[in-house]
Amino acid sequence: MSTPVVASPPVPLKKRSGPATHNYSKERKVGEGTYAVVYLGHQVTTGREIAIKEIKTGIFKDGLDMSALREVKYLQELRHPNVIELVDVFSTPHNLNLVLELLPCDLEVLIKDKEVVFTMGDIKSWMLMTLRGIHHCHRNFILHRDLKPNNLLIAPDGQLKIADFGLARALGNPNEDLSSNVVTRWYRAPELLFGAKHYTGAIDMWSIGIIFAELMLRVPYLPGKDDVDQLDVTFKALGTPTEQIWPNVSSLPMYNALTVYAQPSRQELRNRFSAATEKALDLMIMLTQLDPSRRCDSTRALLHDFFTELPRPTEPRDLPKKSIKKEEPDAKRRKI
Template structure:
């Protein structure tokens, strides 16, 4: 039998050979020791598992060991079977609307009915919006799905907050959808109701404060690729702390670049941009900017600037105030579907001039009028973005926007509040004046002769 000595060792060097053999035996001994230790540990673990399954012990006496992340199948573990499973949110049924106590109806719109309600558990006042399911031919209405999707994704101080979605089971028929309610935070006022009740418009500082919050909310929507498509004073809410929030996202939707073709049946008529009235289908954020311009003018005068009876009358009123569009001011106007039907005067230099000026808005400054003119630009490309409106000079000049804490409060029609009247004297009734009773006035001047008198003075005349 040949020896496996090192090639560097000589056959005559017995000491070197003995050292190599000793090192080899030590390595083999260590290897056997490790294998024996591993077998004992496996046997102990198997015995512990067996005793745990046979005789359960109290929680305090259980040995500490790592929690299993998955179960073995048929005694063997497959590849990927030991991946960690983290807890995730689970889908479940919505709560019942009976968790809320209905107090009073507020308003009915095109896509839902809004009511004021109270949470039975906490007493918190909320707004309940019942979605109109009759607008859908089959399944859940797309407007309701979009509103829930958009409002759940929005997290901004000037966008109304969705608290939860609740339902009310209807008919047992499968074709009958459950009534669906959006639970929203409650705000005491909407701008339309306030403007109708105001004797005078908001002050310039109050107008700036409101407009800044509107633009801030719209800028947030546009930065997240959301077009509101129905901005108007009745969809803008205000609370008694001066906080303003955008609401009613029934016809809002996400957009993209390049612009998709969209329906033209959007935006309430009085706040609808001229390109929509002329049939544009590739509109973008500019339609919301036009609506902001209409709201700005309404804040200044308490009335919408354009109140058309139909689309043609709406365009006529816009042209009367802002002038007739020309090819030079709006090059793409001739390509719109409805431009030819109206037979517009589109030749250069022959359009009717604009009459938008300080005479119609006497409370505006020159910079304020410039901002309003840009918001109400006939050409969509001439309107500023919401981000460009925020630093405008109009908001930095005196008077500055009023602080929220200093904003006035009003009685809430939505909350069925009435203005508190302090007791005050009434005007005298017609007839003879009442006579003074001598007994009542007898002691009025009693004791005056004992009062301390000063030196007095005398007038010298002549």
């Protein structure tokens, strides 16, 4: 007779989920950059769709790439509905893998999609989400340094999320010199164009101002052909900075008052942005102040009257989506 042995199930020590590698599937390659390949996949346990940024290691002479390190460093610190979520990080023998939430669309795609109509409510909603995201970065003393429509991603539920922290850096040590060679040219603030070695969150605010303009115009606002042209284009649109409107500007390393353009009049701006209300223009002017110390910060921008006047910002889920493209009928046919 065997005595019934009541085998108590072994109490698992703090369950160690297997190597993270097995928790994610890489299914489809969707993009390849200089230092990373992006795959679509799923989180196996939850079935959640995710994107995996596989960072190549061992191909660079100096080890892990700086942008990859920056991206990991700052995304680890930030959790906000309007900042891309870093779900996990894991390593395979030769790669560093960033598991990011899947964000299928971006603002650039929408701006270029001429079949999509933007209402002022839509623009307000995107601006609000962008500002909330950047406010979160700035209050954690992190500069993004590469804001542009292409880096503002859109989640399936319509939420806008700031992505690509490859150029981000911490702010706050006044002794350190910063590089002025940051931000994609069209969205680069004048102090950067003049080679400033010390700057603040105001450079991100400028980018947001230019994006605001682009959302209304549906074409890039200040498309400079090269760095010199960028100065010209910028000042033609917004006036050449002088000592009067921007004290000490002439002491910046690369300052030169090429051609002196006058400041645009209010009426001139009204004509340029025919859809903008007076409040919208006010906000735009505050965001595109040439003097960074006069430019408004994220707090003041978020509290601006533009966001409380009608129309209300569109609910994220009701925001315009990418129109069905011409290639899509194929896909449809296949389904039928």
